[in-house]
Amino acid sequence: MRQTKIFTKTRKEAPKDEVSKNAKLLIRAGFINKEQAGVYDYLPLGLRVINKIENIIREEMNLMGGQELNLTALQEKKLWEKTDRWNDDVVDNWFKTKLSNGTELGLGFTHEEPLTNLLKDHVNSYKDLPLYIYQFQVKFRNELRSKSGIMRGREFLMKDLYSFSRTEEEHNNFYNSMKDSYTRVFEKVGLGDYTYLTAASGGSFGDNSDEFQTVSEAGEDIIYIDKDKKKAINKEIYADEVINSEGLNKSTLEEKKSIEVGNIFPLGTKFSDALELTFTDESGSQNPVIMGSYGIGIGRLMGTVVEVLSDEKGIVWPETISPFDAHIILMSPEDDEVRQYSDKIYNELNKSMHDILYDDRTKKAGEKLNDADLIGIPYQIIIGKKTLEEGKIEVKNRKNGEITHLDESAVLGGKFKV
């Protein structure tokens, strides 16, 4: 895509009220726009990243047998009263609203209740189970403070999967396989080296849960990590007995700030009991369904990548979620010969299905190079007068800054990933 066809402009400064590094960089580079604290629009570049993250997760969820649907944000009071989660003293981050006739409604902050309720129409027998159902859906959470950019939104896109199993064993097998699935997701989006499977409390759901925590100074959590075993313990349950039960050793644990990028909860029969979701087993008796929930915030994941991988010049996208494969930078836009050559390279790469951002703007070379570093596409294909004279194309690796000179045929053959 030609950069002149994208309406967003880069900017030197982020809005003064923006304090988080992720939002500052993403606003400056034109990926997001701030509507208000914790509420961000996704602009064309940002939406591309969101879609790539979504597709990586969707592929994984489908591999796990997940079925995708889409539940509504508007929720009826009576459903949530059954699990005692309507009360603002129990759940303090509801956004509530009203129908014209005065009927109270809530905006879903999660979806255990409506999905459990919906399944009553579709689950009767053990033959209907297990089920793994997920969605990418916008959650609303009335956070008291929201100063972490897109990492703690009041309105945000989330992948939430819910598992419905017949036995503890069936539940545990799936629950454990989701740990592997999530590990693959965080590796694929480029956070593998920084992300730890972390034992944590179960919050309102019970004894324990598992989190995926990415080490970052921007994090709101404290964890104790074992680098070799790639495991951690959340400070909230950090105690000798937990350290032992996790097979860790106090002497090798390091305290780190971290961002919770994913969490998985065993829900037991809390929701199926309250909402009466049961199944008939082989012997004909009725049993409650055993549930689990598995969440990843898509915006938070994107924000975490920016927090962890960016440098002083700007964002550094991993190839897998970069808005484009490469960024062609036309260095001498006023020179017809160079522009024609640059257009040719762009058109050829487009034809061979590479997804290219082409900086065809009539701006100074220095400004364009700075913008490219800010936007953070992993490979910069730099085309100027020298390119034509020397017959070599300069390719810069955004992450390590290394420059390689390639033959035209190598670039056109897609070998620009150097």
Added chain:
Amino acid sequence: MRQTKIFTKTRKEAPKDEVSKNAKLLIRAGFINKEQAGVYDYLPLGLRVINKIENIIREEMNLMGGQELNLTALQEKKLWEKTDRWNDDVVDNWFKTKLSNGTELGLGFTHEEPLTNLLKDHVNSYKDLPLYIYQFQVKFRNELRSKSGIMRGREFLMKDLYSFSRTEEEHNNFYNSMKDSYTRVFEKVGLGDYTYLTAASGGSFGDNSDEFQTVSEAGEDIIYIDKDKKKAINKEIYADEVINSEGLNKSTLEEKKSIEVGNIFPLGTKFSDALELTFTDESGSQNPVIMGSYGIGIGRLMGTVVEVLSDEKGIVWPETISPFDAHIILMSPEDDEVRQYSDKIYNELNKSMHDILYDDRTKKAGEKLNDADLIGIPYQIIIGKKTLEEGKIEVKNRKNGEITHLDESAVLGGKFKV
């Protein structure tokens, strides 16, 4: 996909409180679930249809030069006060909510205000225009009554595009080309024969607008259609002078009920004036941007297809938006030989990238055929004992009910669209 891997079940009866034909059929066939009046979840089959409609529209909007983004539902009061649309006496279908600190927020029923405001950061010069920006985004509208199923939702997915032009001429050219674009969309989704470009009032925006109205008894609008010219006039502006200015003749117009499936509005400078979105022209003077808005409700479009094309047996999906290309029905699931043969056909079609729903359930043949008619996939590939004996595969066209007997090689070659 194997039908045994989809959690939804068909049902004989819709919920008693459901009065609309579209929602009754879609609920019975397992495409949607009713949370409350005007609030529907999209289940796996329904989400497939939504995604197909989205992709048809996305392709068209990209052809028109549209840039996709995603704006938030949560909206700040101060922005909407500038255009006098915050007041409930002016806009009577707001859903409003509050931050924990008491600050009032609204849930966007449309997005002229936030997009116009956002563009102030990106538009300065005539060189930055024209711009065409769109999204697929969930709208919230606090409708007093909501009895039309997914055709009038309180929460619904909408494609809204906004145009930003420099001159009236530039605006008019784009506005007119969008009429053609919308015409193509409605043709592609199977509503071409029933859908009329309709002159209508401009509502709160001014003198006039253009609607796309689909003739249907389920419609809430009254229009006067000219079948040959494929044009219509909305009753709200039906008068001799309008008939003349549209080049129509009273004697050839028929009164019909209809569903508004799309609308396009010239907005003039109402929003750019109020929100101060201006650009510097070639001569250096400041001008307000000329705007237009262009909407299609995705759920409403899906509901309209069901209202207009279904028959007494169930839904009839056009190929372009059907959840699957074909529906294989295994008629004798208890017969190993037939099942193996049926599995083979399914696997081969899957390999050649056909998207097949495979009814591999152990149910009676009659029940399976009824379910297939209810679900409405355009081609049913019916495999039973007779198939094996006679060496021919029976294919039923859902729309006209005709049955064709094909060689296996024809079916496997994708020639089942008969």
